[in-house]
Amino acid sequence: MNAAYVFRVQFRLDPASGVRTNPRSFETVVEVPADEPGEGDWLFFRNTLWRGEVNDDRYARExxxxxxSLPVESVSFSELRADEAYMEALRTEIAADLTLFNADSTREVLHKYLGSSIRIEDDS
Structure with a gap:
């Protein structure tokens, strides 16, 4: 199983006094490995996202x-990139307790938190 949350992050350099940089801000793509469903921080998507967007800008910047390990100006969620095995395990774990998500179906949960920002990659 393989999955990662993908974010676009704008960060800035904080040079020593008297030192100037140009540009001072940069944007990068950050991939954060997703914990296996049911393990560790597997509810990261529920606690951090809403309809495919970060649900708390300040928390996302932190x-x-x-x-x-740099000052961050902004964060936007791009996608959950996962293989089919991960998605199947995620659906199974979600379905085991829909009350965690105040939802009636796995599909509703995925849409509620991830919107259409799921990319399933080929396992091969």
Whole structure:
């Protein structure tokens, strides 16, 4: 199983006093490995996203600052990139307790938190 949350992150350099950089801000793509469904922080999508967007800009910037060890100006969610085995395990884990998501179906859960931002990659 393989999956990662993909974010676009704009960060800035914070040079020493008197040192100038141009440009001062940069954008990069950050891939954060997704924990296996039912393990660790597998509910990351529920706690961080809403309809395919970050649900709390400040919290997302704090997370990205931890990931990059740099001051972050903005974060946007791009996609959950996963293979079919991961998605099947995720659907199974979600279906085991829909009350965690206040939803009636797995499909509703995936749409509620990830919107249309899921890319399933070929396992081969």
């Amino acid at each position: 997370l990205a600052e931890e990931w990059l």
